[in-house]
Amino acid sequence: MKELLNKIKAAKQILLSTHRAPDGDGFGAEVALYHALIKLNKKVHLLHVDEPAFKYNFLRKKVRLDVFSNESQPEASETDLILVFDTNDGRMLPGLWNWVTENKIQFAFIDHHPFLEDAPNIGELSFINTDAASTGEIVYSMIKDLEVEMDENIAEALYTSVCFDTQLFRYVKSSAISHAIAAEVIPYIDEPESIHDHLFGNIPIEKFRFLAYCTNKIEFHFNNQFAYLEITDEDLIRFNMSSEDTRDLTDHILGVDSVEISLVVIPAEGGKKLSIRSKKPLRVLELAKLWNGGGHLYASGAYIPADSKSLANLKKDLLSEIKKLL
Known part of the structure; x- marks a missing residue:
């Protein structure tokens, strides 16, 4: 983790991404780090292979997010680092991952899933913690190590990540960490219940x-x-x-x-x-x-x-x- 954090501190322009069909964990985790990096004066935006579902619009509207395509690509030479959340398999980012590897862009996966034996190389900077109940749990630690103060935007995104992947704390991997994160971030969020509704309620x-x-x-x-x-x-x-x-x-x-x-x-x-x-x-x-x-x-x-x-x-x-x- 230390080497990855040093790379983040040194980078000027950073891209953030997650697997196709983004879910609450991957999207929440990258949005949390997005707001943290903005506070560190980094040039940062999200680059996806597809748009998040409408229910995540409460997070989507607060970030810059572009959808990758052959016709719409960022300037590779200006990208110092790309961080990919909630997967350690580049095949989960079709098209985008080819662009990353062909342009030899430095990358890191930030994830809590087990390694796949036949997956592409995950690189030297990646941080995988299979004991974490969510990717948001890892990003919470990163934000702490980067010494970024908590605020409403970061708290909202972290809470989304933790709530989604633990299914409202049903699956916490026998750990109190998810609850501890929730206890810390909830005071920064005006209506935590609204996040529950976005993720699990409001069924048409x-x-x-x-x-x-x-x-x-x-x-x-x-x-x-x-x-x-x-x-x-x-x-x-x-x-x-x-x-x-x-x-x-x-x-x-x-x-x-x-x-x-x-x-x-x-x-x-x-x-x-x-x-x-x-x-x-x-x-x-x-x-x-x-x-x-x-x-x-x-x-x-x-x-x-x-x-x-x-x-x-x-x-x-x-x-x-x-x-x-x-």
């Missing part, structure tokens, strides 16, 4: 109907220990939903008392995305790795391209592997 009636429809599609296997749901493009079109609107389904299904593993198959970029959750002690990270995915021990995922041969027998193969776990 269209999504509520979509959730009811999906509930009826869930399949239960192996004495109701495994719940499987496949969402199609037609389902999303019918209810005017996006893939982002499916993000909380896997966690909701895992709440069923008999279910030990929940898995949702979601359309994504022409292929399929697997969202997998499990209850301790069943670990689904290795299952995700079978489809070149990753994540946490009990919350993992994978992306399967449209041209992958594994799509043909996906459900059959998943059931076979799940049976081994149970």
Whole structure:
């Protein structure tokens, strides 16, 4: 961490990014550091491969954020450092990561996910702490080490990160750190409850109907220990939903008392995305790795391209592997 902090202090222009389909942890963490770096008089802005979902607009409107494309790229020669949050896999930043490596821009991943054996090189500056319950927890420590005073913008973003990835403190990795961070930042936030609403509430009636429809599609296997749901493009079109609107389904299904593993198959970029959750002690990270995915021990995922041969027998193969776990 010390070497990374020294690089940050020395850099004049810094880019911040996170994985595609940004979530509350990655986006909250980078927004928190964005505001901290602004206070250190750094030239800094966010560079994503896609826009955050609308529910994060309360953070989005307070930062400079550009979406990377072949037609719209920053000047590589003016970029001293790029920091990537909530992933240690450059493949999660399609297009942008090629630009980083081709222009030999110095980079660092700031993350709490386990390493993937087949992932690209993570470099010498990266800081990965798999004991952290969120990436925001790591960024909180960085801001402290940079000696930046807390303010409302930083506090709001950190609280978003911690609340999102712990699911309102349900998953804190047997540590009090998430609660301690919350206790420190809440006094700086006018309405902490509004952040809960942005992240987990304010469900439009269209999504509520979509959730009811999906509930009826869930399949239960192996004495109701495994719940499987496949969402199609037609389902999303019918209810005017996006893939982002499916993000909380896997966690909701895992709440069923008999279910030990929940898995949702979601359309994504022409292929399929697997969202997998499990209850301790069943670990689904290795299952995700079978489809070149990753994540946490009990919350993992994978992306399967449209041209992958594994799509043909996906459900059959998943059931076979799940049976081994149970």
